[in-house]
Structures are given as structure tokens and as C-alpha cells.
Amino acid sequence: LCLALQDRLEKVEKEVQSLKGENLALKLVLEEKKTFASVVKDGEVEVDSWKVVAASATKCTLKRHSAVDLNNRFSTLSDEIRDCGQTRVMSTVIKTVLLLAPAYVYLYINAVYSLKSSHLHYREPLTDLVSQMQETSTAVQNSTNGGHPSTSVYRALxxxxxxxxxxxxxxxxxxxxxxxxxxxxxxxxxxxxxxxxxxxxxxxxxxxxxxxxxxxxxxxxxxxxxxxxxxxxxxxxxxxxxxxxxxxxxxxxxxxxxxxxxxxxxxxxxxxxxxxxxxxxxxxxxxxxxxxxxxxxxxxxxxxxxxxxxxxxxxxxxxxxxxxxxxxxxxxxxxxxxxxxxxxxxxxxxxxxxxxxxxxxxxxxxxxxxxxxxxxxxxxxxxxxxxxxxxxxxxxxxxxxxxxxxxxxxxxx
Missing domain, CATH: 3.40.50.300 (P-loop containing nucleotide triphosphate hydrolases)
Known part of the structure; x- marks a missing residue:
């Protein structure tokens, strides 16, 4: 699990660094969350607004968190998603992402920049983010299969x-x-x-x-x-x-x-x-x-x-x-x-x-x-x-x- 989490962070970092051919890693810290939230309107964010957020983000070093810390964060978000109900999943995730540590905002910015449209909707990147977090959380939690912990991973059909x-x-x-x-x-x-x-x-x-x-x-x-x-x-x-x-x-x-x-x-x-x-x-x-x-x-x-x-x-x-x-x-x-x-x-x-x-x-x-x-x-x-x-x-x-x-x-x- 530790190696898998570290590998995921490394892949994300490489993808961000390659954006638009620039060797810049965008970093958003918790102090910038108010700026980030101010440009969120009705589930859409314009490209120009994202540039403003990116430009104003603190240029600091994003320290890699331990596998234990990441596991706890993944589990917390997964529980909140599961409890919020099917009609409020997207809004709950947006709210939670805004309050999470830089690692997840970092991942989210990468997903947004990867889209090729003039207006970026939350639904697509959030769907990917929710799936990744639920998969990681499920893999490290015990599930009840006839009273026995699950020892298997997702299968492909x-x-x-x-x-x-x-x-x-x-x-x-x-x-x-x-x-x-x-x-x-x-x-x-x-x-x-x-x-x-x-x-x-x-x-x-x-x-x-x-x-x-x-x-x-x-x-x-x-x-x-x-x-x-x-x-x-x-x-x-x-x-x-x-x-x-x-x-x-x-x-x-x-x-x-x-x-x-x-x-x-x-x-x-x-x-x-x-x-x-x-x-x-x-x-x-x-x-x-x-x-x-x-x-x-x-x-x-x-x-x-x-x-x-x-x-x-x-x-x-x-x-x-x-x-x-x-x-x-x-x-x-x-x-x-x-x-x-x-x-x-x-x-x-x-x-x-x-x-x-x-x-x-x-x-x-x-x-x-x-x-x-x-x-x-x-x-x-x-x-x-x-x-x-x-x-x-x-x-x-x-x-x-x-x-x-x-x-x-x-x-x-």
C-alpha cells in the first residue's frame, strides 16, 4: 500500500510538471483556499479563473506525506462521500476537497488542467477523484463477506x-x-x-x-x-x-x-x-x-x-x-x-x-x-x-x- 501511494504521487507530479511544456509544479496550500473557493460558481470554473488561482498560489515545496497519513485522509473522504447520499455526492466532495491538505488539491488541479474545453465542469474530474479515493479506501478497509474480511481486489469484467x-x-x-x-x-x-x-x-x-x-x-x-x-x-x-x-x-x-x-x-x-x-x-x-x-x-x-x-x-x-x-x-x-x-x-x-x-x-x-x-x-x-x-x-x-x-x-x- 505504501509503495502504491508513493507511486501515485510520483505519477501525478510528473503529469503536472509536463503541462504545457513547462517544468512548473502548481502548488496550492490551505491558506489559499479562500481564493480558490471565491471562483467556484454553480459547478463551473473558467480557465482564466484557474490561471488566477494558480498564479496566486503559494510557491512552496509540497512535502510528501506518509502512507499512514494518506490512508487516513482517503478513508475520511470516502466515509463522507458514502454518507452524503446519492443526490449530494458532488457538492460534498467539492466542499471536502477545499478543506483537505495540499496533496489532494494538487491532484485536483492536475485533473482540471487535463480537460480541453473553455469551461471546466466539476463532474468529470470529481468522478475520477471519487473513484480513486473510494478504491484506495476500500482496499485498506475490511468489508463483510459472510463475516470474513475481504482479501481480494476489484476484478475486471x-x-x-x-x-x-x-x-x-x-x-x-x-x-x-x-x-x-x-x-x-x-x-x-x-x-x-x-x-x-x-x-x-x-x-x-x-x-x-x-x-x-x-x-x-x-x-x-x-x-x-x-x-x-x-x-x-x-x-x-x-x-x-x-x-x-x-x-x-x-x-x-x-x-x-x-x-x-x-x-x-x-x-x-x-x-x-x-x-x-x-x-x-x-x-x-x-x-x-x-x-x-x-x-x-x-x-x-x-x-x-x-x-x-x-x-x-x-x-x-x-x-x-x-x-x-x-x-x-x-x-x-x-x-x-x-x-x-x-x-x-x-x-x-x-x-x-x-x-x-x-x-x-x-x-x-x-x-x-x-x-x-x-x-x-x-x-x-x-x-x-x-x-x-x-x-x-x-x-x-x-x-x-x-x-x-x-x-x-x-x-x-
Whole structure:
């Protein structure tokens, strides 16, 4: 890590020294931050203004910081970026850069001068800066992969350009350039959940964030029609980023990485009943039924069977000898989708593409996110049964060293 950080500083220094053929290294110290801030207006900085800032900057010697100090600075900025939320990332980074030590301002000036336009926008250089800092921070921090520290670095995904691609956001001028493709030689990962726990929506989020299709064991024609072209593929094809499963036999795929998606059983079962009742495949995934359709003996029996099935899906996943398991809680995914997508990308060992994440945030729902219903069709006894099932699953998670389930009483659906 020390050598890597020193090498990065040396490369930056060489690039700055070569600007416009001059052997001058621009140096901006903290005393000049007020001058720097005064020329920042509405996310743009004109070239002339940058020259003024550069000319007025203190001509001092930029001392190389220790690797430990750089690591701390990278980590601090990464934490602030992650906490600020997807709609305020750029402004938070600008503010933070203004207050950081000369090393980062030095890096930022280099990025700005490398652009070839009369007006320089913050978005492009800041995207590069955010990516570099997040990559460095992630590399030196422990991440939770089934309770084990991450020992791997980001992996590169190879795209298969001979196969079909799909545009998720074709009507958005800024996002239409991002396509979803099939990959090559991709390590298979399971996306396991009880039915109606947000699996299809999670697949959409991952396809948008990674640019790689997801697959399924079900081959649902309605999903293929909606643009999930990986639906016809499978885990063994090694050309999709995750594969949808709703149940695994014990020890089946026990060595494959697994994202375990869990939703409150009373909401998942109610949604599954609606999915079962609706006959048209075109609307099955998004349909909401009338409340009266739950007031039947068939639904009462259905609930009992499915509550046991909900526990079995999770129990089998947790009790299998998986080395890499990431629990994802649907309620938290709905509450902060981008944050949870970042967790999944880290688990998949993929470097976040910040521009893609902005587009995901702008089109967060997608076409196939299921309808939401606040109606509670359960009896008091059925609710008590659900609470006991949740306790059993929660104990299994804690025993495995994983985060406990969220407090479902805080979520309406």
C-alpha cells in the first residue's frame, strides 16, 4: 500500500510538471483556499479563473506525506462521500476537497488542467477523484463477506460483444449510453430469496450498476420481454453477474458466493398470493389485488405453508458451508438503494461506476418493481407465528456472525 501511494504521487507530479511544456509544479496550500473557493460558481470554473488561482498560489515545496497519513485522509473522504447520499455526492466532495491538505488539491488541479474545453465542469474530474479515493479506501478497509474480511481486489469484467445488449434508459439523454451486456468467464454468484422478496428489482439495480445481465433458473418470458435478456441463461454459463434462485437443496451450490435477500415474511407472502392469483404474465410481477381476495380459507392454508417455506429458504442458505455469504434486507434496500447496491458491488468485488450509479438513482424503480400494499390480511395468531419465525431466522443470522434482521415494525410494507 505504501509503495502504491508513493507511486501515485510520483505519477501525478510528473503529469503536472509536463503541462504545457513547462517544468512548473502548481502548488496550492490551505491558506489559499479562500481564493480558490471565491471562483467556484454553480459547478463551473473558467480557465482564466484557474490561471488566477494558480498564479496566486503559494510557491512552496509540497512535502510528501506518509502512507499512514494518506490512508487516513482517503478513508475520511470516502466515509463522507458514502454518507452524503446519492443526490449530494458532488457538492460534498467539492466542499471536502477545499478543506483537505495540499496533496489532494494538487491532484485536483492536475485533473482540471487535463480537460480541453473553455469551461471546466466539476463532474468529470470529481468522478475520477471519487473513484480513486473510494478504491484506495476500500482496499485498506475490511468489508463483510459472510463475516470474513475481504482479501481480494476489484476484478475486471469481460464483455461478450457478439451477443445482444439492452438499454435500460434509452429515453434519458445522459444515461442512454450505458448498456447492459453479457459477460465472459464470470464467477457465478447466487441471488437467493424467498419469492416476492425483491429479487427482480435487485437484479435491475445490479444490471444498471454493473452493465452485466443477470440470469435465472426460471426462464420467465415476461422478464425476457421486459429486457432481462439474461433470463434464458444460467449460473453454469458464466456470462451473468448473479443468478436468481428461490430455493436451494441443502449443500447445493454450497461453495458458490451467495447474496441472500430477505424480506419481512408477512409482506412477502401477501405479495406472493397476489402473484399466484393474477393470471396474466404481463402484469404478474407488478399487480396489486383487492383486499377481499385475501379473505379466504385458501389464503389461510397458503400462509401456513409459505411461512415454513420462508424459514427453509433462509435456514438452508445459512446452514450450508458457504464461505462467502452476504445477507441483504429488502426493507433497507428500499430505504437506501444506492448504499445497499454499493454493498453488493463490494461483495462482488466490482469497482463502483459513479456515473452509472447516478443513472440508477434517477431511475430507481425500473419497470418490474412490484406494487406495494399496506393492507394487513393476517389474524392475530398468524402475526404471532410470523414473529416466531422471524426470531428463529434472526438467531441463525446472529449465530453465523451476520447482522440481525431489521425491526419490521418500523416499515409499513
Amino acid at each position: 469481460e464483455i461478450d460483444h457478439t451477443k445482444a445488449s439492452h438499454s435500460l434508459w434509452s429515453e434519458d439523454a445522459q444515461c442512454s449510453k450505458f448498456l447492459v451486456n453479457f459477460g465472459k468467464n464470470i464467477e457465478g454468484t447466487l441471488l437467493l430469496s424467498f419469492p416476492r422478496s425483491g429479487n427482480t428489482w435487485t437484479r435491475y439495480l445490479l444490471e444498471g450498476a454493473t452493465g452485466i445481465f443477470t440470469s435465472s433458473v426460471f426462464n420467465d418470458p415476461s422478464l425476457t420481454k421486459a429486457g432481462f435478456l439474461g433470463e434464458v441463461s444460467s449460473l453454469s454459463h458464466n456470462n451473468t453477474i448473479v443468478t436468481k434462485y428461490h430455493f436451494l437443496q441443502k449443500n447445493h451450490h454450497a461453495t458458490d458466493p451467495c447474496i441472500l435477500l430477505i424480506r419481512n415474511p408477512i409482506r412477502a407472502i401477501a405479495s406472493l398470493w397476489a402473484f399466484k392469483i393474477v393470471t396474466s404474465w404481463d402484469v404478474k410481477h407488478v399487480a396489486v389485488i383487492d383486499n377481499s381476495r385475501y379473505n379466504t380459507s385458501e389464503f389461510r392454508n397458503f400462509y401456513q405453508n409459505m411461512l415454513n417455506r420462508w424459514m427453509d429458504v433462509i435456514r438452508n442458505a445459512l446452514e450450508n458451508s458457504r464461505l462467502r455469504l452476504l445477507p441483504m434486507y429488502y426493507e433497507q434496500l428500499r430505504e437506501d438503494p444506492i448504499k445497499e447496491v454499493r454493498r453488493m458491488l463490494n461483495f462482488l468485488r466490482l469497482k463502483p461506476n459513479e456515473e452509472r450509479l447516478v443513472c440508477v438513482a434517477r431511475h430507481i424503480t425500473g419497470k418490474m418493481k412490484g406494487g406495494q400494499k399496506k393492507f394487513n390480511p393476517y389474524t392475530k395468531n398468524e402475526m404471532n407465528q410470523a414473529q416466531e419465525a422471524v426470531k428463529i431466522v434472526n438467531n441463525l443470522l446472529v449465530k453465523r456472525g451476520l447482522p440481525p434482521l431489521p425491526d419490521y415494525s418500523k416499515y409499513e410494507n
